[in-house]
Amino acid sequence: MKKHIELLGILHLVYAGVALLIAAFAFAVLTTIGFIAQDSIALHVLTLIAVIIAAILTVISIPGIVAGIGLLKLRPWSRPLAIIVGCLHLLSFPFGTALGVYTLWVLLSDESRQILA
Numbered sequence: 748m749k750k751h752i753e754l755l756g757i758l759h760l761v762y763a764g765v766a767l768l769i770a771a772f773a774f775a776v777l778t779t780i781g782f783i784a785q786d787s788i789a790l791h792v793l794t795l796i797a798v799i800i801a802a803i804l805t806v807i808s809i810p811g812i813v814a815g816i817g818l819l820k821l822r823p824w825s826r827p828l829a830i831i832v833g834c835l836h837l838l839s840f841p842f843g844t845a846l847g848v849y850t851l852w853v854l855l856s857d858e859s860r861q862i863l864a
Contacts, residue, residue, distance in 0.1 A: 748858040749821075755853050756818030759829065762836070762846055763811035770804035773797060811836075826863040830854050 774797040781793030814832045817825025833850025836843035853859055 748853070748856060749862055751853045752818055752821065752859055752862060755829065755850060756815045756825075758846055758849070759811045759815035759818065759832065762842070763808040763815065766804050766808040766811075770801040770808075773804075774801040821863060823863050826854050826859070 777793045777797035777800070778790075781790035781797075784790065784793075810828065810832050814825055814829040818829055829850055833847040833854070835847075836850070837847035838844075839847075854863075
């Protein structure tokens, strides 16, 4: 079960990392489009939208990064945090759902409860 917990930590880090990459990509694309449009209003509006999207995705990714690091270091507080993050991932079909189900399967077992105690 310890290998499953370590794999789960890596998966949470990768999933959050992909969200951060999407945030950076969306920011770059939207601000570039605003710059190419050569319209000051479009530039300001698209920059504002880019900042909002990037900020939301970053804030959403932080708990997954913290849970992933905690699981890799086998910290006791990482179990409840990862369960909460996993439950939230269930709503993100298909990859988030798979990660959420795997998170619940691993962390709700008695063996993982003992390892992370």
